[in-house]
Amino acid sequence: MVLYVAICNDSIADRKQLERQFSREKERRLPDPVLYIDSFGSKEALTDTPVKYDLILLEHSAATDQETLGGKETAFAEHLRQVGIAAPLFLTSAAYDTSDSILRSDSLLHLKLPLSNEQIKELINVSIDYHQHKRPLMEIRNEKITHYIDCADIIYALEDHHLTKIYLTKDRSVSLLGTIEDFARMVPEPDYFGFAGKHGVINLKRAVSKKTNAFIMENKDVVHFSFLQYADLLPRWKKFKNQ
Numbered sequence: 001m002v003l004y005v006a007i008c009n010d011s012i013a014d015r016k017q018l019e020r021q022f023s024r025e026k027e028r029r030l031p032d033p034v035l036y037i038d039s040f041g042s043k044e045a046l047t048d049t050p051v052k053y054d055l056i057l058l059e060h061s062a063a064t065d066q067e068t069l070g071g072k073e074t075a076f077a078e079h080l081r082q083v084g085i086a087a088p089l090f091l092t093s094a095a096y097d098t099s100d101s102i103l104r105s106d107s108l109l110h111l112k113l114p115l116s117n118e119q120i121k122e123l124i125n126v127s128i129d130y131h132q133h134k135r136p137l138m139e140i141r142n143e144k145i146t147h148y149i150d151c152a153d154i155i156y157a158l159e160d161h162h163l164t165k166i167y168l169t170k171d172r173s174v175s176l177l178g179t180i181e182d183f184a185r186m187v188p189e190p191d192y193f194g195f196a197g198k199h200g201v202i203n204l205k206r207a208v209s210k211k212t213n214a215f216i217m218e219n220k221d222v223v224h225f226s227f228l229q230y231a232d233l234l235p236r237w238k239k240f241k242n243q
Contacts, residue, residue: 001033003127004052008040009059014094014113015039018057021120033128043076050085051137051148055127060093060110084137084148088126136188140166140176147174151192155206155217157183159199167219169206192240194233196225204237 005022009015019039026035040046043058050056058077077089094113111119137148142163149168157166159180166183167173176183180199187193187201196202196215202223207215214224215237225233 001128001131003033003035003054003124003131005035005037005055005057005124005127006040006046006050006053007037007057008043008046009057009092010041011059011094012041014059014092015041017114018092021115021117022124025117025120025124029124033124033131035124050080050087051139053085053087054131054134055123056080056085056087056089057092057111057123058089060091060095083145084150086130086134088123088130090123138186138188140174140186142175142177149174151187151189151203152205154187154193154203155219156196156200156202156221156223158223159183167217167221169218171219191236194225194236195229196223196233197229198226200225202233204233205240207237210234210237 007015007018007022009018019037022035022037026037029035038053046056046058077091080089090109090111092111092113092115115123135150135152138151140147140149149166153169153172155167155169157164157176157180159165162177162179164176164178164180164183165173166176180195180201184190184193184195184201192203192205193201194204200223202215202217202225206218207223208218209216211222213227213230214222215233216222
C-alpha cells in the first residue's frame with residue numbers, strides 16, 4: 001500500500017518537525033505501507049494535485065485565510081471539501097490551547113502542535129482506512145475551478161455549446177469545459193452509462209423509470225433518447241433494475 005501525506009505549514013520549524021515524526025513512523029512500519037510525505041510552505045502549492053493525498057495537515061492560519069481560491073467568504077479547507085477532496089483533513093496550530101482527539105476522517109479537527117508520536121500513529125491509521133475505502137474520482141475542469149467527483153454520484157450530463165453540465169446527487173451540479181464526448185471518455189465505469197440523444201449521457205443506475213423515448217431520472221428530470229439508442233439502453237437499464 002502506498003500512502004501520500006501532505007503537510008502545509010508556513011513555519012519551517014513546525015513543518016520540519018512533522019516531517020521528522022512522519023519519517024520515523026514510516027521507517028517503523030516498513031515495508032507496508034510505503035509513505036510519501038510532501039511538504040508545502042503555502043496553500044497554493046497544495047492546489048495542484050490535492051486529490052492524490054490520503055491525509056492532509058493544514059496550518060490553521062492557512063485553513064482559515066479568507067483570501068483563498070474558494071472566495072473571500074470561504075476558508076481554504078472548506079474549499080477543498082467543496083471541490084470534492086474527501087481525504088482526512090486536519091488543522092494544526094501551535095497557538096491554540098485546545099486539542100481535539102482524532103475521531104472522524106471527514107471532520108475538520110484542530111490539532112495542537114507539537115503532535116505526539118501516538119497522534120502521528122493514529123493519523124496514519126486514519127489515512128490507511130481512507131485509502132482502503134476510497135473510490136477513483138473524475139477530474140472535472142471548467143474555466144475557473146477543478147472539481148473531483150465520484151462517477152457513482154453522476155445522474156446525467158448534457159452538453160450546451162461545448163460546456164457540459166453534470167448533474168449529481170444531493171442537488172449538486174458541476175460544469176466541464178468540453179463536449180459530451182469528452183465527458184464520456186472520462187467516465188471510469190462506462191458500463192453504467194449510455195448516450196441519450198445527441199448531447200446527453202445518463203447513468204443507467206440513476207434512471208428510475210422509462211417513458212416511450214425518455215428516462216425519468218432519480219432527481220425527477222426527464223432525459224430523452226433516440227429510437228436508434230433504444231436497443232442499447234433498454235436491456236442494460238433492465239439489467240441494473242433487476243440487480
